[in-house]
Amino acid sequence: MRGSLGAVIGRFPFSSSSNGDQNQNLEMGDVIRHDRKCRDIPFLVFFIAFWTALIVNSSFGFYKGNPLRLAHGLDYKGNVCGDKNASPNLHGLGVRYWVNPNQVFESGFKDSHSDLEDFKSICLKDCPVPSEDALKWVCNYPEGDEIRLSMKQWVAREYDYFSFLTPDMKKSSLQLLGPCYPVLFPSVNVLWSCEFTARKSNASLEQWHQMGGQTVDDGMTLDKTVHKSINSESSVIKRYVADIGKAWPVLIVCGGLIPLVLSLMWLAMIQRLVAAMTWITVAVFDILIISVTMFFYLKAGWIGNDAISPIIGKHDPYYHISGRERGHLHFAAVLMTMVMGVAILSSIAIARRIVMATSVLKVASKIIGEVRALIIFPIMPYALLAIFYMIWISATLYLLSSGEVVRDRCNANCCAYDLRSKQVNCERCCGHTIHYTPHIGLAVLFHIFGWYWVTQFVKAFSSTVIAGSVASHYWTHGEVLQEISFLPIFSSVKRLARYNVGSVAIGSLIVSFVESSSRILKPLRRKLIAVDISTHNRAGKFLSVSSHYALTFIEWIIKSVNHNAYIMIAITGESFFAASAMATELIKNNILRIGKVNVIGNVILFLGKLCVSLASALFAFLMLDTHAYKSAHNKVSSPLIPVLVCWGLGFVVATLFFAVVEVSIDTIILSYCQDSEEHRGTTQYATPLLLQPLEDHNEMDSHEQ
Numbered sequence: 001m002r003g004s005l006g007a008v009i010g011r012f013p014f015s016s017s018s019n020g021d022q023n024q025n026l027e028m029g030d031v032i033r034h035d036r037k038c039r040d041i042p043f044l045v046f047f048i049a050f051w052t053a054l055i056v057n058s059s060f061g062f063y064k065g066n067p068l069r070l071a072h073g074l075d076y077k078g079n080v081c082g083d084k085n086a087s088p089n090l091h092g093l094g095v096r097y098w099v100n101p102n103q104v105f106e107s108g109f110k111d112s113h114s115d116l117e118d119f120k121s122i123c124l125k126d127c128p129v130p131s132e133d134a135l136k137w138v139c140n141y142p143e144g145d146e147i148r149l150s151m152k153q154w155v156a157r158e159y160d161y162f163s164f165l166t167p168d169m170k171k172s173s174l175q176l177l178g179p180c181y182p183v184l185f186p187s188v189n190v191l192w193s194c195e196f197t198a199r200k201s202n203a204s205l206e207q208w209h210q211m212g213g214q215t216v217d218d219g220m221t222l223d224k225t226v227h228k229s230i231n232s233e234s235s236v237i238k239r240y241v242a243d244i245g246k247a248w249p250v251l252i253v254c255g256g257l258i259p260l261v262l263s264l265m266w267l268a269m270i271q272r273l274v275a276a277m278t279w280i281t282v283a284v285f286d287i288l289i290i291s292v293t294m295f296f297y298l299k300a301g302w303i304g305n306d307a308i309s310p311i312i313g314k315h316d317p318y319y320h321i322s323g324r325e326r327g328h329l330h331f332a333a334v335l336m337t338m339v340m341g342v343a344i345l346s347s348i349a350i351a352r353r354i355v356m357a358t359s360v361l362k363v364a365s366k367i368i369g370e371v372r373a374l375i376i377f378p379i380m381p382y383a384l385l386a387i388f389y390m391i392w393i394s395a396t397l398y399l400l401s402s403g404e405v406v407r408d409r410c411n412a413n414c415c416a417y418d419l420r421s422k423q424v425n426c427e428r429c430c431g432h433t434i435h436y437t438p439h440i441g442l443a444v445l446f447h448i449f450g451w452y453w454v455t456q457f458v459k460a461f462s463s464t465v466i467a468g469s470v471a472s473h474y475w476t477h478g479e480v481l482q483e484i485s486f487l488p489i490f491s492s493v494k495r496l497a498r499y500n501v502g503s504v505a506i507g508s509l510i511v512s513f514v515e516s517s518s519r520i521l522k523p524l525r526r527k528l529i530a531v532d533i534s535t536h537n538r539a540g541k542f543l544s545v546s547s548h549y550a551l552t553f554i555e556w557i558i559k560s561v562n563h564n565a566y567i568m569i570a571i572t573g574e575s576f577f578a579a580s581a582m583a584t585e586l587i588k589n590n591i592l593r594i595g596k597v598n599v600i601g602n603v604i605l606f607l608g609k610l611c612v613s614l615a616s617a618l619f620a621f622l623m624l625d626t627h628a629y630k631s632a633h634n635k636v637s638s639p640l641i642p643v644l645v646c647w648g649l650g651f652v653v654a655t656l657f658f659a660v661v662e663v664s665i666d667t668i669i670l671s672y673c674q675d676s677e678e679h680r681g682t683t684q685y686a687t688p689l690l691l692q693p694l695e696d697h698n699e700m701d702s703h704e705q
Contacts, residue, residue: 036499036573044502054450057443058395065398069434070242072192073121078405078432081123088141088151093123097194099138099181104225105217116229118410118431125155127187127194130204137162139180144419174213177424178417182208184216189312190321191239191637195226231323239637245397246634247642254620255649256386262612263657267375270661271365278604282347285607288614289343293336295621299639300329312635325638332640350603363668364661371473373489374466378657381462392451399444403434455652456508460566462656463663464504468492468570470667475685492570503569503576507562567667590673605662609654616650617643
């Protein structure tokens with residue numbers, strides 16, 4: 001049988017016989033029992049081991065990775081364009097240019113034995129443009145005994161030292177073997193690679209022929225070949241990851257600081273404008289979701305002329321290029337339109353129940369008003385998560401770029417002049433690629449799971465501390481216990497850190513495992529649905545749909561049980577599984593009393609979280625719309641991923657702060673139910689301020705019945 005919770009975290013129920021008996025109990029130290037024990041120690045040890053493995057895994061990425069590989073290509077030496085640690089120093093030379101137009105043309109054929117990555121490319125500051133006055137050249141990096149130039153001098157000469165070449169070198173260059181190559185076609189900087197345009201320079205081409213240069217192909221595939229390579233799925237994914245690194249100021253401001261300010265404002269307003277906050281939350285939510293949807297339409301090019309462009313820097317206004325990034329924005333705009341419609345209709349549907357949510361929120365506002373430390377406590381888990389996220393995102397960029405640069409084995413005609421050996425080399429002339437081993441994929445999966453677990457752990461830790469503080473307030477008739485120094489929140493942190501960290505670790509692990517498993521199973525389920533539709537198998541369709549709802553239901557149950565288990569851990573100090581059983585039994589016995597009170601209040605809180613996260617996404621759109629991220633060095637390929645990351649970070653921050661209200665309500669309700677069960681329907685510990693809203697709900701339910 002479950003014992004009295006009042007004897008665990010609050011005062012023993014004293015008999016009203018005499019003051020002497022009460023004083024005697026106080027002298028015996030019956031304010032808070034000191035018989036708590038360390039719980040779930042094996043899970044605590046496992047969590048510490050996990051942290052050690054996560055640090056080692058991230059260190060591997062920092063040692064092997066180079067985030068520049070995600071957005072910039074490799075040159076003919078295997079260096080990453082823009083890398084200051086390369087040989088030679090390529091700082092500021094971030095644009096990849098293929099020097100031989102014949103090789104670019106050849107790689108565009110379907111039956112070609114080599115792709116564009118196998119051919120010679122070089123890193124430049126800007127894409128070269130042909131001259132109408134004289135033939136321009138792009139030469140190899142200066143090296144060897146014949147070319148005595150520094151890299152700065154080479155850049156200042158616009159990469160041209162053709163006049164320094166010996167007769168043999170000039171002859172080799174006229175055969176498109178280097179070390180210098182003619183600039184015959186205009187090119188434009190498309191996401192850090194020079195894409196040729198089909199318009200050839202007749203003046204440069206005439207000078208090339210007069211010098212006896214090799215015939216140059218100028219078919220229509222020339223301008224499509226580079227774009228095809230840039231627009232591949234792997235290249236787009238890498239650029240999306242690189243966008244996160246380039247937009248780190250946006251993530252800090254819109255994913256960290258703005259949600260912090262908005263969450264604190266919401267908590268402050270809930271104390272003073274409880275009756276109006278529910279209506280304000282619904283109205284602001286509708287406005288924000290419409291605004292964010294319109295921004296998706298703007299960036300997708302369906303409204304106005306502010307669509308994203310893959311071209312970096314100045315270019316011909318009549319030259320238009322689009323890629324997968326714009327297609328993804330089209331999909332996001334359509335998806336947001338459907339979400340917006342459902343959200344607005346849902347907000348209209350709950351309008352009649354908003355009055356009920358108002359009275360529920362009064363419970364939390366009264367608790368926050370009396371235990372004032374609750375409103376600022378989430379800053380502690382917020383700071384911990386902020387530090388963890390900055391390190392985690394940085395480690396992610398390094399892990400995803402931690403492959404090994406290897407030279408390709410190809411059968412292409414890629415002979416090129418080598419300035420060091422002073423001859424044409426046909427053996428080691430193929431391009432370089434980044435080779436990813438299977439253990440890198442496993443390291444990335446472990447890294448992502450680590451993010452899940454740590455995030456859930458910090459949220460669970462915060463919820464348990466809040467629950468302990470609110471429970472202390474409830475089980476002492478709203479008085480501050482003498483044992484608690486200054487604020488109840490400090491005592492709650494102390495109890496949790498001393499006795500139940502392992503319990504929080506196992507609870508957060510279960511949630512992380514369920515969420516990660518569901519995300520892995522969803523793509524598999526979509527494939528099964530596609531197979532079932534093609535084969536018209538009704539049984540398979542039924543199993544696919546039912547499995548989806550079953551997984552969703554199981555995930556919701558586990559989250560709900562864990563949430564209430566944290567509250568019982570804070571109250572009783574029991575292990576996670578024992579607290580889960582106690583919470584489940586308490587909810588089962590009081591489902592009618594708890595259900596209606598929680599549902600509408602949770603909906604309003606969820607809308608509040610969405611308001612904060614949508615505002616973060618909206619500010620991210622505005623910040624990414626500046627020159628620094630549209631056409632300068634830190635240009636992002638698409639605002640989609642930074643906006644979604646800010647949206648997610650905003651929701652996590654809002655969850656930490658809104659937990660003050662959510663956990664306070666749930667803790668009061670569970671304590672109220674337990675108090676009522678212990679005293680046969682009459683509560684002994686609930687103060688009148690807290691008792692009135694809950695009793696109003698019971699009277700409302702009885703009246704409706």
